[in-house]
Amino acid sequence: MQISSILRPEAVKVISSTSSKKRLLHDLGDLAASVHHVDPTRAVEALMERETLGPTGVGHGVALPHARLGDIDEVRGVFILLEKPVNFDAVDRQPVDIVFGLFAPEDAGVEHLKALALVSRTLREASICKKLRANTDPQTLYTILTEGQSVQAA
Known part of the structure; x- marks a missing residue:
């Protein structure tokens, strides 16, 4: 699995600021609706339900x-870079500015976990995060995300 198989270029967005974690989840749901044609209300509800199990700020x-x-x-992703970080109840209590949302079918087993592991490994690389934070062009961000994963696989 590669990031390019779950993330489309049009699913990458830069937002100057958002008011809260809840607003950010709405932004993710709206982006998923526009690119992947999911029900935005259901997408936001599902994200909020998942957050009640524990924060996804890693x-x-x-x-x-x-x-x-x-x-x-099938598993689909959306990516938002925030120019101004927002409190996300992350495990290290730091605000977040790099947000990769994943949506999977209800019956997706191992594919969902593989996608989550792939994105997690990619965004654990400090050099990739530094490049993402240094750019505000969605196409450049997409390239960084998809090339970074290819380099790691090589």
Whole structure:
């Protein structure tokens, strides 16, 4: 699995600021709806339900919110770079500015976990996060995300 198989260029967005974690989850749901044609209300509800199990802010300014949906047939991703970090109740209590949302079918087993592990490994690389934070062009961000993963696989 490669990031390019779950993330489309049009699913990458830069937002100057957002008011809260809840607003950010709405932004993720809206982006998923526009690119992957999911129900935005259900997407946001599923993300919020998942957050009640424990925060998906993994530390170092990175969050990996994820949820399962009934109206999607394969794992899909959306990416948001925030120009102004927001409190996300992350494990290290640091605000987040790199957010990779994953949506999987309700019956997705190992594919969902593989995608989550792939994104997590990629965004654990400090050099990739540094490049992401230094750019605000969505196409450049997409290239960084997809090339970074290819280099690691080589």
